Amino acid sequence: MAKQGIKTEDMASAMLKIVFIAMFFSEDISYVVEEVKKGKELRCFAHLGEIPEAQKIYRFLGRYSE
Numbered sequence: 001m002a003k004q005g006i007k008t009e010d011m012a013s014a015m016l017k018i019v020f021i022a023m024f025f026s027e028d029i030s031y032v033v034e035e036v037k038k039g040k041e042l043r044c045f046a047h048l049g050e051i052p053e054a055q056k057i058y059r060f061l062g063r064y065s066e
Contacts, residue, residue: 010049010050011050011052014048014049014050014051014052015052015056015057015060017046017047017048018032018033018036018046018048018051018052018057019057019061021036021046029054029057029058030054033051033052033053033054033057034054036048036051037051
């Protein structure tokens with residue numbers, strides 16, 4: 001992950017958690033990011049400290065192909 005530009009382990013795990021939540025509930029990543037920013041309970045449940053921007057997550061995922 002450091003090769004792809006993610007410096008901290010916390011940011012990488014936060015990105016993956018948000019992606020998995022979005023996949024589980026069939027929602028857009030940007031919607032999940034906004035909901036996580038609004039809800040303290042959801043942040044605590046997902047153990048998220050720092051919340052990355054949706055564009056950073058999309059940029060990270062865009063580096064990989066299926």
